[in-house]
Amino acid sequence: RDAAALDQLWREVGHWLEREERRHGPGGRTLDRKTFLRRLTALAAESSLPRSPAGPGRVRVLSANQARHLEADYVFILGLGERSFPRLTPPLSLFDDQERQILQSADIDFGAGDLLPEEMLLFYQVASRARRELILSYPAVDQRGQELLPSSFLLAVRACLHPDAFKGKVEQRRMLIQGIDDEPLSAAEIRVRAAKNYKAGGLDDPALPTDLRANLQDAGKLFENRFESKYHNAYDGLLRNPAVVGELTSIFGPERIFSPTALEEYISCPFKFFLHHVLHLEPLEEPSEEIEVTRRGQAYHRAMARLHRKLKASGVHGPTDAVTQDVTREMTEAVEEDVRRAPSPAAKELWRLEGRRLVRTAERYVAQWRKFLKPWLERGVSPQPDLFEADFGLPTADGSPPVGPLVVRIDDVEVRVSGRIDRVDLVELDDGVGFWIIDYKTGRSGHYTGKALSEYSRLQLTLYALAVEEVLLAGRAARPLGLAYWLEGEGGPKVALPGRAAAQWLDDGSRWRTIREDLRQWVAVLVRNIRQGNFVLQPREENCTQTCSFGQTCRITQARGVGKEGMLSLPLAGDEA
Structure with a gap:
């Protein structure tokens, strides 16, 4: 019967594809994963097999809609947990947002309206079909093991009756995965009992099929190696x-x-x-009612790269008051690009709201830039933004020859690394070129620390510094003066290394040389x-x-x-x- 159900689902999928080709031409159209999963789930929920033949000794398993007009001596209503019955959300639709908007513009409304009255009638009809006994049941936990509350309908039934009516008639069964104490009544219960008594000879049960016994033996071996051995092995990732x-x-x-x-x-x-x-x-x-952090960060990155390219081309290398107007204009344009690409009116409005927040952040950018420059200007050093979204080891969009990757060689290990650096500030020194790595971040400050870089649990900024030194500025005696996160929502620049003494590497480059060699060794080990x-x-x-x-x-x-x-x-x- 499972094979027949799968065949039926494939037939439904085939009908769907035929309709897609009639509407959109040969091959239909490309769907993203979320849309495909939603449509496949909707098809699976609506496709069904013909009823099996009725007869004595059979238990008919039906949906509530199929059972609402059928009488039986014993009626079991299962799944009376919260959010299951009543079901107050409409079923999944084959139509996406754009298609629903087209239908609504033609005065065709597929809205479900208020589902509660229909669900109340459905429950009453099913519950009143029992001639001798009605059994109401709900799962104690959901699929994640979290405690589940009973349905409001089940609570309403209990409220209608005297408390004594339920004495001795409420039973809580253990989940199958917890094992069973009674005599097993199905193949699944036989399997669970054998697994529970694995170490006590549970696999010797003659009722176990040969292939199932072999599978349980393999499962027992997996359990022992994964959950009882103190050492890693092939069962937990040591290949x-x-x-x-x-x-x-x-x-x-x-x-x-x-x-x-x-x-x-x-x-x-x-x-x-x-x-x-x-x-x-x-x-x-999963669909989200907010702008993803990644997309917000991309808008911020685009705006900053365009801003500094234009400033550099205009000969502006510092935070003048006029830059505030420039940065807000670039941020507004970056947000508008995402507004135009947003798939629905709701998404467009979310982007406009997010845009107002980003523009407010942009208005503080000049003050943040001055804060970053202050300790260096006191030392007579004036770093200037020079490279923006600088790639190494990545293909180019225009087909031009790409910059090669960073190559790390330690003994017999050779590793190539690629990346895109948000911004590199440069300054000419007596002994070569000093540079700063700046990485724009839209997350929280606590996620980006100098400690993580020093411990080598985070590698991005240190690998970027090594790439600038050996790839992007090769042959120019370049060395890093600092690595900084630029936190757009939390005060701007945060010098991760060398830390609070921001100018330490200006006077002493030995610490970077130590980090550089340890970094090479660590990458090779990984x-x-x-x-x-x-x-x-x-x-x-x-x-x-x-x-x-x-x-x-x-x-x-x-x-x-x-x-x-x-x-x-x-x-x-x-x-x-």
Whole structure:
């Protein structure tokens, strides 16, 4: 019957594709993942198989709509949890926002209206179909294991009856995953009982099919290695199969170009790197009623790059009062570009609201720039913005020859790194060229610290400095004077390195030389581990699942208590290379 249901779904998908081709020509049209998932879910919810033959001893499983006019001696109503029954949200639609707007402009309204009256009538009709006994049920937890409240309809039924009416008639069953105490009545319950009693000989149950017994034996081995062994192994990311390691060595070989972000991801959690960059898993994007941080940051970056290119071309190298008008104009134009691209009226309005906030931020830019320059001007040094959105190791949009990647060579390890630097400020020194790396950020200040750079848990700014020194300004005796985050919403420039003594590297370049050599060694260690298949499940952040897109995939909550050993230490020590 499962195969028949799948065939029916494929037929529904085929009908949908035929309609798409009639409307949009051969091949239909390209859909993004969110739209495709929404439409596929809508089709799956509406497609169904013909009823199986009725007869004695059968339990008919029907939707509430199918059962509302059928009587039976015993009626079970399942799923009476919050947000399930009554269902007050309309079913998923095959139409997207643009199509609904076209239909509404033609006075065709697909709005669901108030669903509660219809849901109340539906519940009454189903509940009154029982001739002898009515059983009401709701799940105690949702699919994430969170406690679930009963439906308002179930509470209303209880309120209609005397409390004594429920004495001895309310039963809470354990979830199947928790094991069963009664005699199993289905193949699933037999399987669960065998798994629960695995170590006590549960797999010796003669009722278990041979293939199921083999699967449970494999599952038991996985459990022992992942949740009972103190050492990482093949069951939690330590890959040792020669063919697999050979493939990884090929994929991530010397010709592979890494981004600083990818290397930082490996540092934070090797297993997350494995899911993202080896298996290429991607989380489904969920609709959001706010402007994504990434897109807001892109608008800010575009505005700043255009501003400084125009200022440089005009011979303006410092924060004059007139720059305020220039920066607000560029920010307004960058926001308007996103307004024009927004897919719906609501999205356009959200961008306009976000634009007003960004313009207010832009009005403070001149004061922030002066704050950044102050300690340097006191030393007679005047850094000037010179490079904007400077790429290395990335293809060019216009087809011109690209700038090569940063190449790190340590012993037998060769690593190529690419990136785009938001801004590089330069100043001529007696012994060469001094430069500042400036990275615009729209996030919170606490996420970007000099400590993270010093410990090598974040690599972006230090790798950018190395790339400027060895690639973008090669042959000019260039050296960094500072690495700064420019926090658009929290006060502007934040010197991450060398820290509070902003001009320290102007007088003493030895600290940067130490960082540079340790950075090279650390990058080589990271990539060597990637090529060797070391993707252990050992994230550095205690609460990583709160923000990680793969938090429900890795099972770190169950594994964390084992206390496995083998995490790479921070910062890099000489004996780790």
